[in-house]
Amino acid sequence: MEEGLQQFKADFFKALAHPLRIRILELLVDGKKSVNEIQSCLEKEGSAVSQQLSVLRAKNIVYGIKEGKKVYYSLSDPMIGELLGVAKEIFNNHLINTITRLEEMTINGSDEDNI
Template identity: 65%
Template structure:
């Protein structure tokens, strides 16, 4: 069972391992959207957005519901919002450390 969890985590993080996928998830944190809305928000081509949404769907990170001629995409799990927030906090911590190190070098 432990290996199953490790494989799940590995696959999950692989699904997140693309900047456009992260941007898509960040857009979906604010609510459900169709491809055109995501494309407009991100300033990306529709084919690129569709391709990355396909990866996220195949890894069960997002899901889509048909609405007329379009598909509305949503986060599969609301905890993804927290994961993105924690990741930003980790980034900020690394940035603070880097700034502190540079200040120490400057003051020597």
């Protein structure tokens, strides 16, 4: 059972592993959007957006509802928005740690120059 869960997680994160898919999900955090709205916000061609939406749909990360001639996409689970928020926090922490290390190296390097 644990192996099945690990495979699900791996497949889930593979589906997220594309900058355009992440941008689409970030847009959908604010609520449903039509394909045209997504294309317009991202300034991307329809084929590129449709291809990425297809990957996200295949993994049940988003779903589409047809209203008239338009299809509106939404997140399949609101926790996806929380996951994106946590990923941003991890990125920020990583960035802060990197900046701190660089500053420490600069300060230590300057101390050696003054000796």
